Amino acid sequence: MARDADVIVVGAGVAGLVAARRLQAVGLAPLVLEARERVGGRLLRHALGDAVVIDLGGQWLGPTQTRAYALVEELGLALFPTYTEGESLALLGGRLQRYSGPVPRLGLLPLFDFGNAVATLDRMAKTVPLESPWCAPNAAAWDSETLASWAQRALRTRLGRWGIRLFSEAVFAAEPSEFSLLHALFYIHSGGGFESLTNTRGGAQQDRFVAGAQSLALQLAAQLGERVKLGEPVVRIEQSSEGVRVIGRSGAVYAARAVIVAIPPTLAGRIEYDPPLPAVRDQLTQRLPHGAVIKCFAVYDRPFWREQGLSGFAVGDCEPVHLVFDNSPPDASCGILLGFIEGASARQMSTVDAQTRRAAVLECFAQLFGTRARQPDVYIDHDWSAEVWSRGCYGAHFPPGVWTQFGRALREPIGRIFWAGTETATRWMGYIDGAIESGERAAEEVLSRL
């Protein structure tokens, strides 16, 4: 049959673009079909005036994300460290506390309780094989309960459990009752340990992109040129012994030898397949929900909190913002506080009008940083659950029973259909680095098949 490309790639996020670039590098002709009118998927930059760029989506890199750093270097992109000078804040039960180091002063018992839980999680996580979490020695037991039910048993203090909840929201954008203990352990192992996931300096929040993380995707797409087609959601994939036919919402049909589906599993499950996918693969995609996150930015003339010896980092139980970072530009030409609304709070705040949300976020900032924080020059927030081509973030989490019963179908190619996307990564699943790993792996699978 006449072909439009050797390989169609569905999705111009980092995973799809990396896969396409690899195929192009060995002389094949890929064609990337992207639903949105832009590339980058969960990476989205936003310009504040001429000089300042913020990331409405993914923004940080950290140690051991070697694929991401290598790509950044190759593309000549500039990074800078997240601001961490000064003390952090904790607002718990209406009590404001300044603290240094990684954890607020919770009291001896809660601190011991939490530290013990973290050490136990790290120890258990190391026994979970990254290629096949369902083969962990305790997989069946760990996949039959949630992180919340484990925390209820393993921790004895309310504040210790609150620490686990904060970890769950910050890392999964979901409540600990929403995913299995096995998934939590896999994810901890995948991201190099609890502290590697949660730390700023020395952890996953260490470095930021000067020009915004989306610049990674924009540069990859520039290398692919006309091989990226925007505004073309894929609605149907047909395969036969001859090849694949990929059908866009426009009605256009694209023929190729193979297809890489580089989109989150829950969105892959909304595509129609002919012949239909095996039951286990379809049922997997029915079971991988996304977390919920709203990123909120308040922009001030300067980072005034730094003058008070504060780093801008804050945690707490103020509704709806439980986590805050200093997100100012490298030259501090203005001050930016970034608040995260995650999990249950994000779902609640998705339903209120923009003014109510803004007021609730700024009230949290004011309780932490004083009344000055109530009046930013600019306020912006972005609700990722409302994005039709993401349907939540940061990524998918695995509820109980999914890894052990359906995990094998996550990466397994089906005929001429191959799977990429950060959700299929073994290292740094859910992160930019994982997306790169998945794109490279899927491209190699296609090359060995073709």
Ligand SMILES: Cc1cc2nc3c(=O)[nH]c(=O)nc-3n(C[C@H](O)[C@H](O)[C@H](O)COP(=O)(O)OP(=O)(O)OC[C@H]3O[C@@H](n4cnc5c(N)ncnc54)[C@H](O)[C@@H]3O)c2cc1C
């Ligand atoms: C708020 C937020 C904060 C984050 N913070 C970080 C961070 O600090 N560090 C980090 O490493 N990661 C972070 N992440 C996660 C990171 O952004 C993702 O892991 C990564 O970008 C995923 O890339 P991907 O290519 O796998 O998927 P995506 O980026 O989701 O790309 C998939 C693409 O497919 C398109 N698509 C979907 N359906 C179809 C269809 N039917 N047809 C055609 N195209 C389709 C989508 O439009 C999208 O462009 C964050 C994410 C969010 C949202």
